[in-house]
Amino acid sequence: MKRVSIKDIARIAGVSVATVSYVLNKKEGNRISEATKEKILEVAETINYTPNKMAKSLKTSKSRLIGLILADISNDFYSTIARNIENEAMKLGYTLLIGSSDENPEKFKKLIELFSEQQVDGMIVAPVVHSETILEKLIKEEYPVVTIDRYLNNLDIPGIMINNREISEQICEFLVSKNFEEIIYIGYDTELPHLLDREKGFDKCMTSSGIPCEKILVGLENITLEVQNGIEKVIKTRSRKRALYFSSNKLAVAGLGYLIKHSINVPNDISVIAFDETEAYTLFQTEITYVKQPLEEMAAEAVKILDNQINNYIPSGKKVIFPAKLIEKKSVQ
């Protein structure tokens, strides 16, 4: 795999590497004669020249690389974010490095280090718990970083998120208005602030409404079993008009899987509302009422802010908050 370089072009065309560099980068501005210009382009073409962006990056300190760290690229929700970010990044001429953290702070840190050694111009990350230290180190170095989906307390990094607490309250108010006798929140047992916000929204509304409620909180992994056991236990008590509120797509899929398996009809036997979209909902017997995050707009904004930071770094902890939307279908009655 012998690479051809600007030097080869220069030699063959009988000019200096400087001249070659100027015409290849279209920075001649009338400096170079048409003749040499054509010659150089022709040689580049025939010897099949591919520019070495590493060398360029080394010289210019700009890599046109962006690092993206999400919890798990094989999760619907994150792969949709990744895809939208890919599209936006490509538009601006960036190439994407991707890594999955698996909610593991060690892995998260490892990825940050890997990407920063790789000289990415900036990163878009969904931070995990206990990743404050590594992120603080990054901002101390004025490394452009933007968070997406999640945020961490006391961390001044620009971020893109939704109005978690408010939309959660809205969901609950919506459920309250339907006169349920019991509302069950299925969430994560976690310290991630954006998830706690969803829980807080639930708590607040439930307290003020006085409707009996229950919470099933599961670990971030192996959720299927925990969710199903949780639902089973709660449902065993005497029959009531109940609603299940799933605070993520994965939780919803786990829960709906249980309902299907046990022939529990939605919404006749129980109502369901869920966070996030997923293709899986389309195969469920009942169209699911869910909370839609504007992922495309969020991705676009994340890339835009990151690009701005890359071009002109300004310390900032500004959060851009997108309103999520409750999409009413047929799973709540």
Next chain:
Amino acid sequence: MKRVSIKDIARIAGVSVATVSYVLNKKEGNRISEATKEKILEVAETINYTPNKMAKSLKTSKSRLIGLILADISNDFYSTIARNIENEAMKLGYTLLIGSSDENPEKFKKLIELFSEQQVDGMIVAPVVHSETILEKLIKEEYPVVTIDRYLNNLDIPGIMINNREISEQICEFLVSKNFEEIIYIGYDTELPHLLDREKGFDKCMTSSGIPCEKILVGLENITLEVQNGIEKVIKTRSRKRALYFSSNKLAVAGLGYLIKHSINVPNDISVIAFDETEAYTLFQTEITYVKQPLEEMAAEAVKILDNQINNYIPSGKKVIFPAKLIEKKSVQ
């Protein structure tokens, strides 16, 4: 974002950059005294040194970067592949660049060029139609490339795939053994060889069995509508014992969505068998009988072969063919 370099360490520690490089890379082999070694490590730590992999790559011509090109990273099937490749690549110390081709040869070419300019050590790609030229160019340059999931005719690149034709025949034989009066294949109208293989398997078995069959072939995009119209048309004719054979997860999701919407019961009204796994199946009323590809093993093998090619390039068109497995559930009766 001022970067600290090996030079800074050398200056502060009062040694040469060569010495610093040796201890940082653990290539001292007794050359360096414990004292200077410690000193260097200490300085590196305190001034927060991050190695510049680009500079290293430039010098060594090894980037430890792998480019991954799939059709669409937001598609379940591909994001699972991506995740598995990520895991394997990380184990071997590679970092992943990712891009989606959207089945578009121009985009595919663009990504290949981008990645090769970025000096990736190798690429794992799911080639699209009409991507022969760009891939041939790559192999002429002895650039390590491995295909996954798909392959192209007359293209000598190592590849990982499943036994598409054989498993498709098996599926059909399985259906034939169930005495269906009509079997309907839902596939893509495409030239992609691995998909044609699935169709050929179907054709062969159907011809020999003599059972009436039908094919619904849809374009690679906007499949939902086409699949649903196709099924609707076929189903209108007088009632028979029918089976639907979906040749991809996306087609299956589109088709099952139609069945759900029209309250067509599986397997009582119609049987269903599908290629690939997807989370969505778990929310369908009936457990879907499907073809499982060993994606984890395939990803591991792809990375392994690529790594071998990177370490010691050998022109090869060898295909590693993994057997797919028919997982019998309850959607065929």
Next chain:
DNA sequence: CTGAAAGCGCTTACAG
């Protein structure tokens, strides 16, 4: 045990 020097493939002020 350690350092000076060349060089990877580029860009870009500077000089002519």
Next chain:
DNA sequence: CTGAAAGCGCTTACAG
């Protein structure tokens, strides 16, 4: 209109 030269941050044979 064009080129010589320095330098980005590294590695590595070579010399001592």
